[in-house]
Amino acid sequence: MTLKHLKFEEISDLLDNELSDQEKEQCLSHITVCEVCGQEFDSLSKCLTLLSSLKNECIVIPDFSERTIMICRSREKKRLFLKAVPAIAASVIIIFGAGFIRTGLFNESGSYVAANLTGHNETQKIIETVSNSNGRIIQITQAYIDGEFDKNSVAAIKRVLQKNKIKHAFIVNSGMLVNPAAGRMEDVGFTLGSASVSLNNDENQNYASIESDKVRMRIFK
Incomplete structure (x- = not known):
């Protein structure tokens, strides 16, 4: 061995x-x-x-099928709910939007925005007109724009203003305004000599003397 x-x-x-x-x-x-x-x-x-010895043992194997099915069903319900959330939100927005329109709330807000846009467009149009006519802007207020132009450009700028239906008037001296439509002179609130007159709550302004070849015009918004 x-x-x-x-x-x-x-x-x-x-x-x-x-x-x-x-x-x-x-x-x-x-x-x-x-x-x-x-x-x-x-x-x-x-x-x-x-x-x-294990061959004779009876081992009980847990039944996982029912638990697995429940988990799958729960996940499927959650997925369908999350998928439906955007559609529900869109429906709510449409319903509330329709309610605002019917009650007039949207119209008021829309009218306010439209009015502001219109005023902005008119101001921009006036500024472009002054710039295209080789003029200069003296002051801008909420109601009007004062500009200064060469006398030989007056006819051209008047045509542009009349074409766009923009009201305007000439300033013939430091404190008087000539309204071509009314044919009269009006006090525009500038300093006149030693006296000071203020209309429409505007601050008193004192223009420098206008050169002989210049014309000042007030263009209303």
Whole structure:
């Protein structure tokens, strides 16, 4: 009998009773004298004993199918709800918008915005007219714009103003305004000599003397 350790296959075949009588006798003789092979043989024998005992055990496997189905259904409901939220929000906005329009709230706000836009457009148009006529703007208020032009440009700017139906009048001196439509002179609230007159709550203004080739015009918004 050799002292060489047995292979795992030899020990396994011994336990499975697959060796010949001669080989079996040799292996058993070796196990009795070799401590290492004896321990391995005992360990493998115990494992086989435990595995064989498990064959008769009835293990209850949990049923995960019902729980899995419930989780899937819950996720599907949540996904459908999140998908419907934008449509619900859009419907609410449309309903409230229709209510505002029917009650007139939207119209009031819209009219206010439209009026402001109209005033802004008119002011822009006046400024562009003055600029295109080689004039200069002296002052801008909420009610009118005062500008100064060359006398040879007066006819051209009058045509533009009349075409756009913009009211205007000439300033003939530092404090008097000539209204071409009415044919009369009006006090426009400038300083006259030592006396000071203020109309329409405007601050008193004192223009410098106008050059002989210049004309001042008040253009109303």
